[in-house]
Amino acid sequence: MSWLLFGLLAVLTLGGGLGVVATRNVVHAALFLLLSLTAVAGVYLVLFAEFLALVQILIYGGAIVIVVLFAVMLTRSSDYPRISDNRQWPLAVVAALGVLGVLAAAFMSRPSPVTRPQSPVFDELASSLFTRWAVPFEVASLVLLVALIGAIIIARASGNER
Amino acid sequence: MVPLTYFQLLSAALFAIGLYGVLARRSAVLIVLSIELMLNAVNINLIAAASHMDGVGRFSNFDGQIIAIFVITIAAAEVGLALAIILRMYRNRATVDVDEINLMKW
Numbered sequence: 578m579s580w581l582l583f584g585l586l587a588v589l590t591l592g593g594g595l596g597v598v599a600t601r602n603v604v605h606a607a608l609f610l611l612l613s614l615t616a617v618a619g620v621y622l623v624l625f626a627e628f629l630a631l632v633q634i635l636i637y638g639g640a641i642v643i644v645v646l647f648a649v650m651l652t653r654s655s656d657y658p659r660i661s662d663n664r665q666w667p668l669a670v671v672a673a674l675g676v677l678g679v680l681a682a683a684f685m686s687r688p689s690p691v692t693r694p695q696s697p698v699f700d701e702l703a704s705s706l707f708t709r710w711a712v713p714f715e716v717a718s719l720v721l722l723v724a725l726i727g728a729i730i731i732a733r734a735s736g737n738e739r
Numbered sequence: 740m741v742p743l744t745y746f747q748l749l750s751a752a753l754f755a756i757g758l759y760g761v762l763a764r765r766s767a768v769l770i771v772l773s774i775e776l777m778l779n780a781v782n783i784n785l786i787a788a789a790s791h792m793d794g795v796g797r798f799s800n801f802d803g804q805i806i807a808i809f810v811i812t813i814a815a816a817e818v819g820l821a822l823a824i825i826l827r828m829y830r831n832r833a834t835v836d837v838d839e840i841n842l843m844k845w
Contacts, residue, residue, distance in 0.1 A: 587749045597760060597769070598760035598764065603769060624791075637775075645768065649768060662765060666763040669759050669763035672762060681748055720816055728820050731823040
């Protein structure tokens with residue numbers, strides 16, 4: 578059962594990813610990204626990481642794809658199909674395949690542990706997040722705040738704009 | 740149960756797809772989308788390792804999930820900032836083609 582689910586979700590994930598890098602239409606690319614990210618949430622469920630699956634759907638499906646679609650609408654989307662890929666895309670294929678080969682060799686070279694997937698209960702995760710990981714947690718919130726302010730300042734229309 | 744290696748291979752394949760996107764696309768928005776694919780590949784790897792392995796020393800077996808939460812946070816901040824920069828770029832240069840943004844090219 579978990580093999581079947583994993584195979585299905587892996588096909589959806591990789592198919593969505595290939596759609597993102599293959600299509601010329603930016604809106605289609607964003608929708609392919611949504612497909613891929615939702616399938617990744619399913620992979621998290623196969624791994625018994627329920628909280629991460631929820632976070633994945635909320636943040637990626639709910640927020641990031643919407644923001645990307647807004648950005649596509651605010652720029653002139655009729656321009657996009659004209660923008661083709663690089664001339665050096667064969668080199669990019671070689672580089673990607675090389676990285677894939679190295680990573681796959683590294684992952685296959687050591688046998689995977691036999692322990693069966695297990696998931697922490699929610700309160701274990703939460704208490705760890707707010708005790709041992711409290712300082713990184715606060716830093717992450719600071720990063721979000723700075724990124725928010727920076728994005729507003731960068732995107733705001735200034736008065737002396739042409 | 741699906742062994743850890745298969746999740747890692749899935750993650751490697753997704754990372755390679757994202758890498759190809761970053762290297763080959765010319766539209767800035769599509770490059771940002773490809774970076775998201777790569778970050779998700781990293782997250783799959785982290786969470787698979789977190790749920791298949793036991794804790795070592797000070798690290799418990801779900802610390803990988805917590806690091807994945809931080810990766811998602813950074814990804815959200817990165818997308819917001821990147822799209823703000825793309826909007827500004829579009830307003831100043833009327834293009835999102837990164838090959839035409841060569842102001843800082845030596």
